[in-house]
Amino acid sequence: MDVKLINPFLSAAVNVLKVMAFTDARAGKPYLKNDRKASGDVTGITGFSGDVEGSLSITFSADCIKGIISNMFGDHVEEINQEVEDAVGEITNMICGDARRQLSENGGYKLTATIPTVISGLRHTVKHISDGPFLAIPFETDAGSFAVEVCFKQ
């Protein structure tokens, strides 16, 4: 997989969480396998198309997203409510937007994004349905873990 396509998503996740939610996200070792699925409690999903087509998901543990949104709102968040879901949608949108900006500036790729969708539910799994390149990056924060997955169409 072309690292030029992946790095923007990785750095966008770090940037957006830093700027919007004052949260340091530490990237772990990426994995490329399609049989391993992200698993968590809240997921933001968005697609993109244009010069490259694909999908992006960001899957948080409940503790992690409560910590991130508490930082973002400046107020302790105790449950995954509608406000938290809207904020996850916004974070997903901004990560995809920042990655698209970098891909346009550095690689000349023109991409448009679709509407984000947010899934809530204890211990759900997320699977991207494509034979194309797939990359997942696990992240750690002080509040818990999340994973960013990006998948491209062949």
Next chain:
Amino acid sequence: MDVKLINPFLSAAVNVLKVMAFTDARAGKPYLKNDRKASGDVTGITGFSGDVEGSLSITFSADCIKGIISNMFGDHVEEINQEVEDAVGEITNMICGDARRQLSENGGYKLTATIPTVISGLRHTVKHISDGPFLAIPFETDAGSFAVEVCFKQ
């Protein structure tokens, strides 16, 4: 909301399940509210962009999807495994593809789709993050219920 945009998704869901899985899906009363979320056990999600941008989700109860995939495979499906998830991705892709074909032929809309994502997990909820028009259609089959939600960017 322009009914011309919605009907293709409704008829695509009915057509695809009929042709691929020999399943009759009976549409219930559509609802337009953004505060009501689809809730189920397996969800296929895809986005589309082009002349109109939006997102599509199809959320099944476990009984419903096991019934549908049993019909499709011609073999009794007992659990939501990787094969079932792949089949839900394929169904989602085909529903979006058939709706895009109708929108192109009848309305002149040109749309491209993104990669589908499949969520598994008991009683998760699905929320489309947009201020734009939103429509949800509940369906019944002999095996159980599912809901199709379509959301457009303003």
